[in-house]
Amino acid sequence: MKIEKIDFFQPLLIVVAIIAFLAMGYIGSFNYRFEDPLKPEVILTILFSCIIFLAGAIAIKYKINVEKTKELDFLSERLLLALVIIALVLQTLNMVLLGGIPLFNSVLKSSATTNIWRIAYPLFLIMINLLLAKHYDKKYLFLVVVGALIFGLNGYRTSVIGILGSSFITLYYLKKISRRFAVIFIGIMIIGLLGVGYIASQSIANQHWTLNPVELIFYRAAFTLEVFERIIPLGGTTHGHILSMIFSSGSPRTFIGQYVLHYNVCLTSTLFGPVYLDFGMIGLTIQMLFMGAFLQLVHKLKKGIGVAIYSVILTHTLIWIETGPTDIMIWFLYLLGLILIIINFNHIKLNKN
Numbered sequence: 001m002k003i004e005k006i007d008f009f010q011p012l013l014i015v016v017a018i019i020a021f022l023a024m025g026y027i028g029s030f031n032y033r034f035e036d037p038l039k040p041e042v043i044l045t046i047l048f049s050c051i052i053f054l055a056g057a058i059a060i061k062y063k064i065n066v067e068k069t070k071e072l073d074f075l076s077e078r079l080l081l082a083l084v085i086i087a088l089v090l091q092t093l094n095m096v097l098l099g100g101i102p103l104f105n106s107v108l109k110s111s112a113t114t115n116i117w118r119i120a121y122p123l124f125l126i127m128i129n130l131l132l133a134k135h136y137d138k139k140y141l142f143l144v145v146v147g148a149l150i151f152g153l154n155g156y157r158t159s160v161i162g163i164l165g166s167s168f169i170t171l172y173y174l175k176k177i178s179r180r181f182a183v184i185f186i187g188i189m190i191i192g193l194l195g196v197g198y199i200a201s202q203s204i205a206n207q208h209w210t211l212n213p214v215e216l217i218f219y220r221a222a223f224t225l226e227v228f229e230r231i232i233p234l235g236g237t238t239h240g241h242i243l244s245m246i247f248s249s250g251s252p253r254t255f256i257g258q259y260v261l262h263y264n265v266c267l268t269s270t271l272f273g274p275v276y277l278d279f280g281m282i283g284l285t286i287q288m289l290f291m292g293a294f295l296q297l298v299h300k301l302k303k304g305i306g307v308a309i310y311s312v313i314l315t316h317t318l319i320w321i322e323t324g325p326t327d328i329m330i331w332f333l334y335l336l337g338l339i340l341i342i343i344n345f346n347h348i349k350l351n352k353n
Contacts, residue, residue: 009169011057011295014317015050018271021221021321022046028222038222042229045281049272049288056292060300067347069303077135080127084143087124090116091150102155109155118329121151125162126336129170129308136174141167145188158319164188165318169311173302220268224322228270230260236280242326243278252326268323275325287325291317298337301344309333309340 022043029037094116095101102112124147131140144167151159168185171177177185238259245252252274257265259277275283295314302310316330325331341348 009172009311009314011292011299011314012054013314014291014295014321015053017318018046018050018321021270022225024218025221025225028218028220029226038225039229041232042225045232045276045284046270046272049284052285052288053292056289056294057296058292060293060296063351064297064300065349065351066300066344067349069301069306069347070343071304072343075130075134075305077131080131080135081140083127084124084131084147087120087127088143088147088150090120091124091154094120095153101153103153104155106155112154112156117154121159121162122329122332124151125166125312126308126333128163129166129311130305132167132170133174133305133308136171136176158323161319162312162315165315166308166311169314170307173307173311221322224268224270227256227260227267228273228276231256231269231273231277234260235276236278236283238277240278242274246326246328246331253324256326270322270324271317271320273324294334294337297341297348300348301340306340306344309336313337 022038026038026043094112094114097114097116098108098112100108102109128140128144128147132144144163148160148163151163164185168177168182171185242252242255245255251266253266253268254264256269256273256277257263257267260269261267269277272284275287279286295310295317298306298310298313313333313336316333320330
């Protein structure tokens, strides 16, 4: 098979990324913090999750056909551009109201995800990808970089990954990426991620890090997987409490820190941690089956606006591999995928072969 015909961003990428994250965490558990490597139970549970994800994706891939996709003509270039600029203005206003730059101040960072940010970030993320998908112009790449910089000042790597990653995937499916552009864009993304993660870690009060930016990534993977390791014996004991917190008030990650490690700290617990803590192996199986099937179906709708929506959902599912699906704002992106499916429902057919 020629490399040009390989779809590098099909849902299978989730499994590849999970295994890569697991490998990084396993290496990190030896080198930077932990006395013992990850337990076999952790590795087997994650591999089982990958198999279930693949089962859902494969079922949709071979059983569902999409004849065509519907476009939304009211999404004009002027409207989308205006919404992108509004999102950038809102995030700038957010930092002005905070009184500083959260990236350089851990106190500000802890309160940086305000209601303004919760509007500005998904608005920019969705609209910049729709703008690229429907009205591509090279000049809009400048807005992608500006957005990554402004939202990166919040101190969270996920914003940088979300913006740069989804834009890259959108451009990939639009066939606007040359080899040279890909190298430059990926280079900018890597440098941005390393920079934001390292600077943010150095600004945390009462913590003194000696790891370099690359070592810090392996350490974070190891620590996050250790949190999941400690969740496994507690599987199903929170009885849906984390899920209810996602769709109401409270901080699911802080609750996990208190419940699992008995510290008042905000923790990432992998894609598998929250659902396993709430519902055990049954819940994990349902989640991974759903994600595999859902991503594969949205992947089949990746034309026009579907390209933008799939790119955003795939990117944030990749982010969830570390952070976990504990933010209602990101579940809103899955809701966009559901709306895309509903809009195109009449064009989705069951393959009888």
